[in-house]
Amino acid sequence: MTGMEKERGLSMGQVEIDPAEITRVLQELVAIPSVNPAFEGGCGEAGVAEYVKRYLTEQGIPYTEQPVQPGRSNIIGMLPGTEPGPALLLEAHMDTVQTTGMIIEPFAGTVMDGRLYGRGACDTKGSLAAMLVAMATLKRSGLPLPVGVHLAAVVDEEYRYTGVSRLAAAISAGELSYCGAVVGEPTGLHRVTAHKGCVRFYIDVHGKPGHSSEPDTGVNAIEQMAGVIRYLKEEIAPAYALQKHPLTGAPTHCISEISGGAAPNTIPGSCRITVDRRTVPGEEPLEVWQGFKEKLQELERHTPGLQLTVQKPFIIDYALETSGSHPLVRQLAAAVAQFAEGRQEYGAAYGTDASKLARAGVPAVVFGPGQISLAHTEDEWVPVEELVSAASALAGLVLHYRRDGM
Ligand SMILES: [Zn+2]
Structure with a gap:
């Protein structure tokens, strides 16, 4: 263990996220256009869905596919926990907005001065990369997980939320069961527990x-x-x-x-x-x-x-309000504090998939690398350091999760 790892509080029972791996995964995700079909140049999420399936398969993580619309499916990767009961859900959307008017190459994934540039780098392929690499790192560690964890990569967040609506319908029908959900959006690693509808x-x-x-x-x-x-x-x-x-x-x-x-x-x-x-x-x-x-x-x-x-x-669309004292929110705060300072609980004016999951009975919090002010912009980027911290915090959250609190 290096000095820096000690500073970051890595110890037995924790895993280490490889910055090179997460950078590569995000570059590969950015390189696959997934503009929502509702927008100019929209090609849909199929390419990213294929990537997610391939990545999970390579890591030995089983997944199921949830058809939403023709050619558009949610992908749900699953790691089992040692205890029975509902799993934790990590959710991120695969679609992006249009690339019209961008002043950088939208699909290059260029890394410069610690920033990774491209359409979706911040909203929200950065969160998706953090979740994928957290899952893979947990799987490779062989450590027992106190709670099962699912990663849902969903379609159509930027337009009509049909991806998360399909997921929420499966939850309401009892086909899937979750004790809490972390929804990946650029929050600068802060915890968004309330947002508007x-x-x-x-x-x-x-x-x-x-x-x-x-x-x-x-x-x-x-x-x-x-x-x-x-x-x-x-x-x-x-x-x-x-x-x-x-x-x-x-x-x-x-x-x-x-x-x-x-x-x-x-x-x-x-x-x-x-x-x-x-x-x-x-x-x-x-x-x-x-x-x-x-x-x-x-x-x-x-x-x-x-x-x-x-x-x-x-x-x-519904507003979100999750109690800041919910075990999920408190344990996420503790996990993030290991890797990033000064992160707080916030409310947001924008909407996310979290409110649809909350509506289906799953307490949800919004969390991810990058700033919302950089989403949908002409030179969208995400700090690589926050990517690594996000993945580290998510892995830590899962490794030490207790459904009944801390
Ligand atoms: Zn988003």
Whole structure:
């Protein structure tokens, strides 16, 4: 054992992550494009899924395949524990966002000054690499594991969460059983125990088209929509401050898209906006939407000429709230402290797969190398040192896990 290893607290019953191995694995993952098919240049995750299967096979770790959509499957690697009972789940998504506008070579995996660059390096192939290498290192160590551990590499996190939804359905059906889940996303090795959810829906305003030389002969849907937008900003949004959550902050909404009108010389007969409302723990997305609907119907009744439809949500997602005193969170904190200083419990504004697992009854925490501010960027990168620390902490977590606490 070297001096540095002693400093890092490695001792009997611990394993050592090889920085060269984890760097290589992440470079290989980055080299395989897996842009979500919903985005420009989207090719899907099949290549990464093949890689995960090959890697697990080489390491002697059995896996199952969970078909989600044609050509898109979750891969679940499994290491057994010595004690019976539910396993720990490590989960990371395989898809990335598009590479449009990137100023680096997206699939090169270049390492420079301790940073590994590429699309997905940070979000979230870095976490996937850490989980793969942690599993492989545990397997090679031959040490007995107090708890079984599964690694679920899932599809479609960046668009419709169908991968984790399939996994959650299997959990709800009793086909899989977990005592806790670590969901890999770039948290800078902090523990994210709460995050927001969302509900997204369209509001349509219906006008009456006519010749634009005589604007008073019709009902201008765009001008009516202006009133709706002002109402959302001035009458709805100010109340959000009252709902401030200690970790995630207050709810928000954003009018994220607008379209309307048919021609330059026609009074617009229709206008549509997209509302992206972020929910906080404790809010039910469908109830939030219902609240919008009722208030806007009230506005409709009191505004001459206004006719609107609040469409049913096209996306809902749940907020996450896991107790900081849950054994999983406390033991993850202790494991991380062995390898990285000053890491804390945080809330996040973005959503993750964790809330879907929590909804299925699995206490979940979000954790991984890299900063969320570097995700989806033009020069995405992850610090190699954090990769190694993440894998070390995950391996340590599994090796010493006690379902009943510390
Ligand atoms: Zn992600």
